Amino acid sequence: MNMLSINVNGKSVSADIQPRTHLADFLREKLNLTGTHLGCEHGVCGACTLLVDGVPTRSCITFAVACQQAEITTIEGLDEDEITRELRAAFTREHGLQCGYCTPGMIVSARDVVLRMDAPTEHDIRIAMSGNLCRCTGYVGIVRAIQQVVRDRRARGIAAIPNGNRTRLGPSGAGHAAAGIAPAKLVDAAQAKSAPVENAQAAHAAAASLKDTDWKPQTSFIETFTVAHPVDLVWDFFANIGAVASCLPGASLAGESVDGHVNGQVKIKVGPISAEFQGVADVTRHDATRSGTIVGAGKDKRSNSSTRGLIGYAVKQGDAPNQTKVDLTIGFTLTGALAQFSRSGLIQDVAGRIIAVFVQNLEAKLVHRAEGGTGVEPAIVGEFDAGALMRTMALDYVKRAFGWLFRRK
Known part of the structure; x- marks a missing residue:
């Protein structure tokens, strides 16, 4: 058993x-706060959404x-919220x-959305x-209701508060209050004037986020692959960050590496959703x-999704003299609209492909x-459509299921 001490709707609970x-x-079983509903219990449907540190x-x-x-703050704690x-x-x-x-x-x-977004379009709200x-x-009535409240x-002159008064990066409930950081409170228009300072703090935190040694990924897995080339050639190739990035579908760099620091982007497509992650590494x-x-x-x-990841790799001698084995350890955290696709089993299948x-x-x-770099550059696969990959995975699953049934007969 663990002793839990939290503040629920303004009251201390232990x-x-x-x-x-x-x-x-x-909340439901111990505090009888049944306004928080349970639907899928996989973090997909959103029925259980509440506020943790705002x-x-x-x-x-x-x-x-x-x-x-x-x-x-549960839905019960928002009764008097404007x-x-x-x-x-x-x-x-x-x-x-x-x-x-x-x-x-x-709600x-x-x-x-009403708190953070200044003038969201219907598309922005749906995302x-x-x-x-x-x-x-x-969803039509829901979108109209939100648009009406924002408008x-x-x-009435009530401005949006960028980032919703969030002044610290990290997962919700990550001990922010215990660390002496004031949690995001229910806010009104009078607090909007503090937004520029908070934006500057958030920008500073983002710049330092890669140095946060306490960060832990939500999802982790291990992959291994083998290429038919000597270890020295593969290891030397991995030193060229731009060349390695060009092998990853949808990835590109915005410039040369400076002391191991690079800026770049990764374009992905998941069904109807297209995303372009701009970031640093x-x-x-x-x-x-x-x-x-x-x-x-x-x-x-576009989707207001954020990601953070860690890839560890080790280049080793393969089973044959001119083979190289590469071990990958992959960990990541994904938040925002695309987080619904981040279930570990699905992501691991997609990552394998x-x-x-x-x-x-x-x-x-x-x-x-190996041929000396002469001649025409080889053609490579440059697009990444996770939706297409998922459709292929679903087809493979159906084929395996039918194969299993016929083998039983």
């Missing part, structure tokens, strides 16, 4: 709980002990709810709300062990280099 207890279960958070996949000393009152009225007028099961999570996420699923309304508040190499690390962070403005394309491109580049 209790002995099991480490595996999720925040939603604790940040919308999936409580069904958040361990309660991870929120030690955090400020929790934005929430306006959203409730707008949802009623625009018929933005039917069965009402998704509504608490919808919490919609409140964050921002894409993590909250509704099986009744078709009315801006007309720090690259280190260790010649003695033929190993290295790539630590990067980036953000896609991306690595297969990377190896194909790498082989072509290594052959070109």
Whole structure:
């Protein structure tokens, strides 16, 4: 058992709980705050969304002990909140709810949109709300309700607060209050004047984020591949960051590496969603062990998704004299609209296919280099469509299922 001490809707709460207890279960079963609904319990549907340190958070996949000393605000705690009152009225007028099961999570996420976004278009709102699923309304009334509240508040001179008064990077409930950092509170227009200072603080935190040694990825896995080239050739090739990046579908650099620091972008497509992550990375190499690390962070403005990742690699002698084995350790955190695609099993399957394309491109580049770099540059696969990859994976799954059934017969 662990002792949990948190602040829920303005009241201090302490209790002995099991480490595996999720925040939603604790709130519903121990505190009888049943306004937080449980739907998928996989962090996909958004019905359980509430505020942790002022940040919308999936409580069904958040361990309660991870929120030690955090400020929790459930839908019950937003009864007297100005934005929430306006959203409730707008949802009623625009018929933005039917069965009402998704509504608490919808209101919490919609409140964050109204708070942060100055003049969002319908597309912007749909992207921002894409993590909250509704099986009744078709979303039209929900989008109209949010647009109406934003429009009315801006007309009254109530400005948006960029970043929603969030002044510190890191996962929600990461002990911010315990570290002496004031959590994001329910805010009104009078606080908007502090936004420029908070934006400067957030920018400074972003610049230093790659140096945060306490960061831990949400998802991690290991991959290995082999190429038919000598170890020395492969290790030398890995020293050229630009050449390596060109082998990764959708990746490109914005300039040359400076002391192991690079700026670049990664373009991806997941079904109808296209994203372009602009970011930075720090690259280190260790010649003695033929190993290295790539630590990067980036953000896609269109979907408001952010990612941070760590790739560790080791180049080793393969089973044959002219073979090289490369071991990869991959860890990442993905937030925003694209986070719904970050379930570890799915991502690992997709990553395996991306690595297969990377190896194909790498082989072509290594052959070109082994031949002295003469002639025409080899053609490589440069596009990354995760949607197409997922469709292929689904087809493979169906084929395996039919194969299993027929083998049984």
